[in-house]
Amino acid sequence: MRVIYRSKQRERSKGELSHVMRRTLLAPSVALAIASIALVLPGPAGPTTASAAPAATPTPSKKDPCGATMSKWAHLQCQHFVSSAPGDEYFGKMKISYLGIDNTFKDGLISAGAYTTDDHLISKLLFADEALQRWASKYPGDPQLPRAYFLGFQVFRKVYTKPGQDTAWTYTQVLVKKYPTTYFGKAMKASLSKGFTEHVVAEALPCPTPLPKGVKPETTPSATETPSPAPGQPKVEIITSPCIAPTPTPSPEPTGSRSPSPAPLPSVAATKHPG
Numbered sequence: 001m002r003v004i005y006r007s008k009q010r011e012r013s014k015g016e017l018s019h020v021m022r023r024t025l026l027a028p029s030v031a032l033a034i035a036s037i038a039l040v041l042p043g044p045a046g047p048t049t050a051s052a053a054p055a056a057t058p059t060p061s062k063k064d065p066c067g068a069t070m071s072k073w074a075h076l077q078c079q080h081f082v083s084s085a086p087g088d089e090y091f092g093k094m095k096i097s098y099l100g101i102d103n104t105f106k107d108g109l110i111s112a113g114a115y116t117t118d119d120h121l122i123s124k125l126l127f128a129d130e131a132l133q134r135w136a137s138k139y140p141g142d143p144q145l146p147r148a149y150f151l152g153f154q155v156f157r158k159v160y161t162k163p164g165q166d167t168a169w170t171y172t173q174v175l176v177k178k179y180p181t182t183y184f185g186k187a188m189k190a191s192l193s194k195g196f197t198e199h200v201v202a203e204a205l206p207c208p209t210p211l212p213k214g215v216k217p218e219t220t221p222s223a224t225e226t227p228s229p230a231p232g233q234p235k236v237e238i239i240t241s242p243c244i245a246p247t248p249t250p251s252p253e254p255t256g257s258r259s260p261s262p263a264p265l266p267s268v269a270a271t272k273h274p275g
Contacts, residue, residue, distance in 0.1 A: 092131030165198035207243035
């Protein structure tokens with residue numbers, strides 16, 4: 001009897017131990033299930049503590065398409081990219097890209113030499129100037145504009161005509177007033193501190209006709225001095241061109257027909273008469 005009782009007691013203890021182990025193992029899963037149900041079901045009405053909301057990231061807008069950038073440098077690079085003209089967009093009557101405008105000014109700077117008044121070269125530069133104005137009006141914040149204005153100033157500085165010199169002066173004012181913090185604006189400001197003088201080649205006039213001997217020339221009035229420039233305007237220096245010598249005209253031949261000279265009479269041979 002004692003042996004049977006002890007065996008039953010052992011079986012009972014084993015069952016209790018397995019029940020305890022089962023409860024220990026199932027407790028975490030039950031707790032997790034309860035927590036998930038509590039998250040899904042609405043809680044009781046009452047004062048709730050406000051949880052910390054995540055920081056909202058800036059979203060791009062129409063006014064500032066670079067609002068989603070994270071750093072100042074990335075924001076500046078994005079603004080430069082948005083405000084730059086595409087390389088395949090063309091401006092002006094001759095449809096010149098912004099790279100073509102720079103190349104036209106660079107080529108003209110070489111072709112002009114010391115100075116130029118060549119109409120063919122000036123017409124190319126004027127087309128590039130017109131394209132530059134269209135480019136600047138459509139993309140005023142393009143970071144490549146100061147370079148184009150500086151290249152244009154260098155080549156128009158060598159065009160010794162009044163319109164060409166006025167264009168060069170206009171470019172200097174744009175660089176100094178609109179782009180003063182750029183490298184080209186600072187370089188132009190340093191150049192203007194040394195002075196600016198426009199050089200204009202006057203049109204060549206025909207040389208005066210030489211007077212005959214014994215005739216004295218009339219006294220001509222002295223040339224008036226160039227007035228001083230207005231405040232904020234450059235000086236103007238007129239370069240006198242050599243006169244053009246008149247081409248001699250050939251003297252016309254006398255009109256009328258000459259009278260033909262008489263033909264010589266035939267010689268009469270001496271004839272002998274029969275005696």
